[in-house]
Amino acid sequence: MPIDWNDKDGIFHLYNKNISYLLQIVHGKYLAHLYWGKRVQIHQPTSILLFKGRTFSPTTEAGELQFSLDTLPQEYPAYGNGDFRSPAYQIRSADGSTITEFVYDSFEIFQGKRPLNGLPAAYVEDKSEAETLVVTMVDSMLGIGIDLHYTIFHDLDVITRSVSYENLGSEAVEIQKCMSASIDFHQANWDWLQLSGTWARERHIDRIPVHPGIQMISSARGASSHQHNPFIAILSKDTTEEFGDVYGLSLVYSGNFQAYIETGSYHTARVSIGLNSFDFAWLLKSGETFQTPEALMVYSSEGLGGMSRTFHKLLRTRVCRGVYRDKTRPILINNWEATYFNFNEKRLKNIADAGKELGIELFVLDDGWFGHRNNAKSSLGDWDVDTKKLPNGLDGLADYICKRGMKFGLWVEPEMVSPDSDLYRKHPDWCIHVPGRNRTLSRNQLILDLSREDVVDFLIETLTKVLNSAKISYVKWDMNRNMTEIGSAKLPPERQKETAHRYMLGLYRILETLIDRFPDILFESCSGGGGRFDPGMLYYMSQTWTSDDTDAVERLKIQYGTSMVYPAITMGAHVSDVPNHQVGRTTPLLMRCHVAMAANLGFELNIDKMSSDDKKMIMKQIKQYDQIRDIICFGDLYRLLSPFAGMDTALMYVSENQEKAVVFNFKTLATPNPPFLRVKLRGLKPNDLYRVNHADKKYFGDELMTIGLTLPLIKEDFSSYIYQIEKAD
Numbered sequence: 246m247p248i249d250w251n252d253k254d255g256i257f258h259l260y261n262k263n264i265s266y267l268l269q270i271v272h273g274k275y276l277a278h279l280y281w282g283k284r285v286q287i288h289q290p291t292s293i294l295l296f297k298g299r300t301f302s303p304t305t306e307a308g309e310l311q312f313s314l315d316t317l318p319q320e321y322p323a324y325g326n327g328d329f330r331s332p333a334y335q336i337r338s339a340d341g342s343t344i345t346e347f348v349y350d351s352f353e354i355f356q357g358k359r360p361l362n363g364l365p366a367a368y369v370e371d372k373s374e375a376e377t378l379v380v381t382m383v384d385s386m387l388g389i390g391i392d393l394h395y396t397i398f399h400d401l402d403v404i405t406r407s408v409s410y411e412n413l414g415s416e417a418v419e420i421q422k423c424m425s426a427s428i429d430f431h432q433a434n435w436d437w438l439q440l441s442g443t444w445a446r447e448r449h450i451d452r453i454p455v456h457p458g459i460q461m462i463s464s465a466r467g468a469s470s471h472q473h474n475p476f477i478a479i480l481s482k483d484t485t486e487e488f489g490d491v492y493g494l495s496l497v498y499s500g501n502f503q504a505y506i507e508t509g510s511y512h513t514a515r516v517s518i519g520l521n522s523f524d525f526a527w528l529l530k531s532g533e534t535f536q537t538p539e540a541l542m543v544y545s546s547e548g549l550g551g552m553s554r555t556f557h558k559l560l561r562t563r564v565c566r567g568v569y570r571d572k573t574r575p576i577l578i579n580n581w582e583a584t585y586f587n588f589n590e591k592r593l594k595n596i597a598d599a600g601k602e603l604g605i606e607l608f609v610l611d612d613g614w615f616g617h618r619n620n621a622k623s624s625l626g627d628w629d630v631d632t633k634k635l636p637n638g639l640d641g642l643a644d645y646i647c648k649r650g651m652k653f654g655l656w657v658e659p660e661m662v663s664p665d666s667d668l669y670r671k672h673p674d675w676c677i678h679v680p681g682r683n684r685t686l687s688r689n690q691l692i693l694d695l696s697r698e699d700v701v702d703f704l705i706e707t708l709t710k711v712l713n714s715a716k717i718s719y720v721k722w723d724m725n726r727n728m729t730e731i732g733s734a735k736l737p738p739e740r741q742k743e744t745a746h747r748y749m750l751g752l753y754r755i756l757e758t759l760i761d762r763f764p765d766i767l768f769e770s771c772s773g774g775g776g777r778f779d780p781g782m783l784y785y786m787s788q789t790w791t792s793d794d795t796d797a798v799e800r801l802k803i804q805y806g807t808s809m810v811y812p813a814i815t816m817g818a819h820v821s822d823v824p825n826h827q828v829g830r831t832t833p834l835l836m837r838c839h840v841a842m843a844a845n846l847g848f849e850l851n852i853d854k855m856s857s858d859d860k861k862m863i864m865k866q867i868k869q870y871d872q873i874r875d876i877i878c879f880g881d882l883y884r885l886l887s888p889f890a891g892m893d894t895a896l897m898y899v900s901e902n903q904e905k906a907v908v909f910n911f912k913t914l915a916t917p918n919p920p921f922l923r924v925k926l927r928g929l930k931p932n933d934l935y936r937v938n939h940a941d942k943k944y945f946g947d948e949l950m951t952i953g954l955t956l957p958l959i960k961e962d963f964s965s966y967i968y969q970i971e972k973a974d
Contacts, residue, residue, distance in 0.1 A: 247376045247397050248354050257352070257378055259397040259404060260284055264544050266397065266404055268320050268380075269294065272306060274348035276320040276380060276393070278429045281404075282490065283546050294318075299511070303327035316511065318429030321382070321393055321408065323347065330515050331459065331507050333427035334408070335522070337419040338387055347382035347391055354378050358396045358405070363750050365497050365784030366539040367396075367405050367563050374399055388414020389529075401563070402555050407539040412529045419739075420527040424519030425496060426540035433514040436482060437506055438549075440474040440806050445794035445827050447471050447775035448806035450889055452480070455514060461505035463521050467692070467728030467745050468500060468772055469779040475502045476810050479516060484548055486884055487927070491545040491552040494518045495810055497564070498538035499781035500749040501525065524731065526742035541780065549809065550927070554881050557812035561879075564780050565787040565815070567760060569767045573874045574788060574814065575652060576604070576867060577719070577847040581611035582795075582821050586619050590635050594645060599853035601649050603860060604867040607719055608646045609654035614639070616666065622689045625661045626668030628711050643715035654719030654767075657711070659704050660752065661690045661725065675700050677744065679732040687726035695751030696744050697735045705758050712763050722786060724772040749781075756785035769817055775803070778811065788817055788845060795821035795849065797832045797840040798913050798963065801888040804844060805896070813898070814878040816844035820863075822851060832963040834859055836911065838866040839965040843877065843896055843909050846870050873907045873969065876900050880907075883927035892916065893956075899928035906935075906970035912959045923953035926970070934973040943973045 249258040255270035256279070267279035267287065271294070279293045294317075298304070302315035305327045314328040324332035325344045337343050357372030369375050378395040390413055396405045406426040412418060435455040439462050440448040453460075462477065464470035475496040481489045494516065496502050501521035508514050518540050527535055541559065545551035562570070578600040580593060597608040615631055616624025630638050643653040662669050662676055664686070669676070676691040678684050684691060693700050712720070733744045760768065768786035770777055774793035782789060789811075792803045800818065807816060818841040823831040841847065852863070876898045885895035885908070894911040906929065929935060929946035936943055937954070954968065 247399060248378050250352070250354065256287075257380075258287060259376075259378065259395060261397060261399050261402070263546075264397075264402045264404075266395070267293070270349045271317065272309075272312070275314070275317060276349060276382065278318040278320050281428060281492065281542075282544055316509075318431060318513065319427070320429075321347075321391070321427055322429075322515075330509055331505070331517065332422065333424040333517055333519075334391075334420070335422040336387070336389065337421055339416040339418065343421070345384050345387060345389075347384045347389075350381045350383040350390070352378060352380045361407060361536055361539060363753060364536060364538055365564070365753060365781045366407070367403070367497065367541060367559060368566075369398075369563065387418060388412065388416075389418060398559075398563075401559055402544055403559050404542045405539050406542060408537045410529060410535040412531050412533050415531050417528055417530045420529055420535060421525070422522035423527075423535070423537050424517045425537045426494065426519065426542060427515065427517040428492075430479070430514040430516065433508040433512045434482060435506075435514060436480040436484065438478040438480055438809075440476055440809060442471060444471045444773055444776065445792060446799070447778070447792050447803055448474055448809075449802055450806045450809065454482075455479075455506055455508060457508050459505050459507045461503060463501075463503035463523070465501050465521055465523050467731065467748065468724065468777045469498065469502060469781070470727070471773065471776040474810070475504065475518070475779050477504045477506070477516070477518065478549070478552065478809075479506065479514070480549070486550040487548045489546075489548045491543075491549055492516070493543040493545070493552045493556065493810070495541045495543075495556065495780055496538055497541060497780040497784065498749070499752070499777050499779050501745050520746065524742055525746065527746070528739055528743070538781070550883055553809055553884075556810045557882060560780060560783055560810070561812045561814055565783050566785075567787055568765060569787050573878050574767065574845045575606040575719070576870070577607035577609050577654065578605045578852060579609040579611055579721075579819065579847060579849045581656075582826055582849045583851045586613040588613065588634060590637065590642060593642060595853045597646050597649060597651060599855075600848070601651055603852065603863050604871075605651070605848065607652040607654055609656065609719060609721060610639075610642065611656040611721070612658070612723075614655070623663045623665035625658055625663040625690050626666040626693070628657070628659070628707055639711075639715040639717075643717065647716050652718035653716055654721065655711075655715075655717050656721045656723060657708070658723040658725060659708055659755075660693055660695065662693050663690050674734040677728060677731060677733065677748070679730045680734070682730050685729040687729070690726060692726065692728060694733050694735070694744075694748070695755070696733045696747030697751070701751045701755055704755055708755075708759060709762060712759070712766065717766060719767045719769065721769045721771055721790065724777060726773075727776075753781075753785070760785055775807070778807065783811075783815055788815055790817040791844065794827045795819050796825040796828045796830050797837045798830060799828060800840050801894045801911055801913070804840070805884065805888050805894065808882055808884065808896075813844045813882065817847060818842075818844035819847040819849040821849045834862050835866070836963050836965040838863065839909060839911070839967060842866065842870045842873075842967070845878075846874070869967065873967075876905055876907050881928055885924050885927070888913070893922065895924050897926055897928065903928065903930050903933070904972040908954070908968040908970065910956055910966045910968070912962075912964045914962050915959055915964070919958055921958065922956045924956060925953040926950050929970070935970050936973050938969055939971070
């Protein structure tokens, strides 16, 4: 049983073979956090909590001078009853007060895991895979109940948490803050790791010591954002890739979020993740419920690498869905950087024909195929084919490509509307806006108000028509701006702060409907590149365009940082032209191919105008990628050398049976008269013999992992190598 209930001491113990999580009901009503970490056997659980009276810490229980909520490690804390730290939730009652007192009421334990209403979440395919605890807390004065949901997986070192609110009273209340998870650690001697950046520089790794006060990341942009990924990790000071305690938290949500750590007066640490409370409120009327997004919580005693491999398996197998979940992804050619808006049917066919000759499997038509879309200033919302560019329509182009033995894909940006469009002229109130206020443009466009059911229904039917119009196997779903003037013409004044979250619920309804109607389409999420790379989108679209920056050197850091949470099979990576369109750098074609081959390989360049030597190079790399992509997509990742630490980067993917592996080695800038560099491999069987690049020489696994593989002396910038490791016969 992975969840034990100790009735005598009021303790719940969630566990599997590797991890334990303990919480306790104190004084019959307060829910306290005891422990989360490596699996333990508990004999004296009541000795974990120690109490001591502290000056200026109020005593909540009469006669209990040593007991205070200000020092109690809590599971879902409030503010106003003696705890002066940041609360996990806040509710405003009809009388204007925000004081609440939720106390323990009951619990339920059951096998399996229930889906969340209207929200993405991790799932199980069989109820034997996990067990769930639901603890119910009640504020009898308000008539509000909250259910704290905990699920622990049997074979993954993962606990998921979420919270549902139910108004059982007669008066409406307003939820002003509602985190999905809160954990009170008993000490604060940690490092904090986050993934931050901006457009074209997403998910760079930032690791700093935890200091007194509050450290926080957040997004109020209406999307999870390029700036901060909805993920944080708390690390022991000595943590490396292979060693140390790591606590990773990721939110299954694609909109406004916040995650923070607060150190207490006595060197404790409170970590929380959930919806961003800034500019958020939710009116909860009598009989209504509200569900928070789900938080994924991963503990690793094997450093950052162990945490990442757990996240990778969880996201790949129990968050991503659909027929492509367990399939390698097609090698694609996208016409965008080759043509931008300036194309016709003949030009597209030439690109597709050249791609077919090289072994490319999927042609993707990007922006500019609809309305009068010759630049970024018009036509978003008018999803009718531009017959001047495509006289035979989408179906004519798709038929041509499919007859060549390739698949056909299409770019859309359905959440947006151009002021210069028939849709906007007909429905100017359908965009997110505040009446009388300026409608700020970004990329010459506005955002459709997906909090409105009529807009959601319109998009579902419009996109259904488009996707039925041709043999479409892939959709690149773009979203190229963030929210301003956040408001809805449909919502009453008291619900305006619900707009951003209702938008996400509307988007999720669209996506759920479309993947149900078109289960054989591979959907790829894009938001100006990686501006919405999060578990919420992966639940509907099992692949994400990692970044608009396709420069090979920049992609090393972007893909390395992304791999902290997300597996390679979820990352779109393209080989583009040089000088690179984002940074102006010129790198060799071989390195560009190798960087993209470390994820889902694609191309975005003038392949029909390449030299014969470059075409031969691409054909060779595609053949090699075909040999190794199973390992990259489904293998375990080991990060060997970090691009954030020097000029060398090395990654290793190992097959599940440990019989095959692939090592990528990159050098950005060469060093004069360099020393030999050995890189220690990981994940092999110590006593098995392996060959490197099909050579006759054999190495024991422990030899490669302990002594290492000697890398070549490199005398030129922007160099790369791939090593194929195979078990010897």
